[in-house]
Amino acid sequence: GQQVMQIPQYQHVQEGEDFTTYCNSSTTLSNIQWYKQRPGGHPVFLIQLVKSGEVKKQKRLTFQFGEAKKNSSLHITATQTTDVGTYFCAGGNYQLIWGAGTKLIIKP
């Protein structure tokens, strides 16, 4: 069946360093969505991408949707402590298929 693979599972960064998480689908996606889940919280919708090659920015966050609409990435520039949490991608043509998430950990 359709799968969305997300890597890495964890990323440890120093505050101020960049962070990137990647999602890959086995099939073409009509759209991809990104969510953030803070520790102990619930997923919160960040953004949706629908067009091939689309790039969207939200302050220090840059979201990309691949030309073939099979992959996507989220890049955070100069991480801050408020960025800590798990970032999930979710895509599909009908039902959302969720990636396993990438946990952003800021090194003390």
Added chain:
Amino acid sequence: DGGITQSPKYLFRKEGQNVTLSCEQNLNHDAMYWYRQDPGQGLRLIYYSQIVNDFQKGDIAEGYSVSREKKESFPLTVTSAQKNPTAFYLCASSIRVSGQPQHFGDGTRLSIL
């Protein structure tokens, strides 16, 4: 303020007991979902509903049941057949199933006594 309300926040289940988790939304969304999240893991779909009086099994429906008698409400029952129910349960809703962002409740943490 529109949103999704899940209750209770914490729930304990005894062996052989069925328990029901509540989910209510006032966003006027047609679609509702139940997910299970185990520690350090992603979200797994239990059931979803596109419209009142209709629901479909997700990837891990065994040991769970749902109903959708009202647009606003989508309760989840964890039956005694679910042998490993300890998890974080999240309810979500969206305008419709296809291609729409999902809005989540605060979740219910279920543990075995």
